Amino acid sequence: MLEKPDRAIRVAIVEDNTGVREGLSFLIDGSPGLSCVGAFGDAESFLAAADRLRSNVVLMDIDLPGMSGIDAARRLKAQQTPSLIVMLTVYGDDEQIFESLRAGACGYLLKTTPPAQLVDGITTVYRGGSPMSEAIARRVVASFQRPTPKDLALADLTRREREVLDLLSRGFRYREIAAQLDIGLETVRTHIRNIYDKLEVRSRTEATAKYLGGDLV
Amino acid sequence: MLEKPDRAIRVAIVEDNTGVREGLSFLIDGSPGLSCVGAFGDAESFLAAADRLRSNVVLMDIDLPGMSGIDAARRLKAQQTPSLIVMLTVYGDDEQIFESLRAGACGYLLKTTPPAQLVDGITTVYRGGSPMSEAIARRVVASFQRPTPKDLALADLTRREREVLDLLSRGFRYREIAAQLDIGLETVRTHIRNIYDKLEVRSRTEATAKYLGGDLV
């Protein structure tokens, strides 16, 4: 039952707007090397069909009637189906970007993406890349940069204290830290007390949270 | 003192290999809209000159004699100079990628990047994007996805145990956890023992690392 050339990248579409959906389907089938193997108006019907589709790439809208595209991505990942998911949406707010990536999306394109770049994005994700609209990529990258409230406090730490804190946050015991730095256990304790003073914390876990910038508490 | 057209993107290069450095300089000056305003063989001399360069984009090698490109990026960010930093290196290991991004890099390109895409990357980062080689982008995106080895172990935890683990990972003491859950201290201890058993860890920090999916150790 071959309807399409076998080597083409099998693309599925989940998009509730009929016009957009058909436009995408048309674009994909009109692109050499790409084949649209399914187009769905909601996440539920897509998930129901996902198994037999054997799609390589899924273009997923986020704002769908019923289940959201993000939840759909999560479900798809939970299944055995190893599709590459590219979110295709009008929203570019941090919340949805990071939720999507956590849910397993490999790419994130805005609907303003020109057709040629959309096609390029599909081949890119299939090649092992992660297509993202420019502004999206910047936000993703920016998320790695510590907002630096911690850097201020951490800036007061001496070199040695930083070393100790680093090891401390990795879970090493005092004696293990002492061994690694080749100093005495009491010295480690002194450093740690000074670190706690400067960071205004009272335990290893709190210090780790501050060090890693994770505002856990 | 205008040596170059004023509207060109001012690009600085930090790269210890002379041949590569000159090649990059040549490429940039030969690209319309780009101007190489400085090329340095080490981080120190670049940082010393950074103020007067007024570069918009810095192409930064990582493996340099003396200070590493990552440290240089950190320093540059610490200065007031608001240059956009694009790492350009042969290394693509996770450690260096994420350290670079944390240090403030806005892009990460491998040296295998073709000249045309390199030029494109410079304009992209100047436009507000974050150029990354395909494999790099995928790693960055993948870092958001909980590797889910933890989910498997975590799946065995009971509802109560999850609650305790969550509080435990936030640094609360046993008695504080007990108070919040309105149970006895001994019960908390029992839960924690069971959690440690199931997660196969022996300390709070290890449990936290597994819970947060952060492979700290």
Next chain:
DNA sequence: CCCTCAATCCCACAAAAGGGGGAGGCAGCC
């Protein structure tokens, strides 16, 4: 009814961590 399991609590002991104090050596600075 018996069994399992989650959830609760208890005792005891050892190891680790946290908090107070003090102190010496050494480098750099005024």
Next chain:
DNA sequence: GGCTGCCTCCCCCTTTTGTGGGATTGAGGG
């Protein structure tokens, strides 16, 4: 020469954790 900051180590003590054994209740299933 004094002063300061960093690194180093020591004492004593309390609190918190980790580990070993238990036990009881209640819900749910075979």
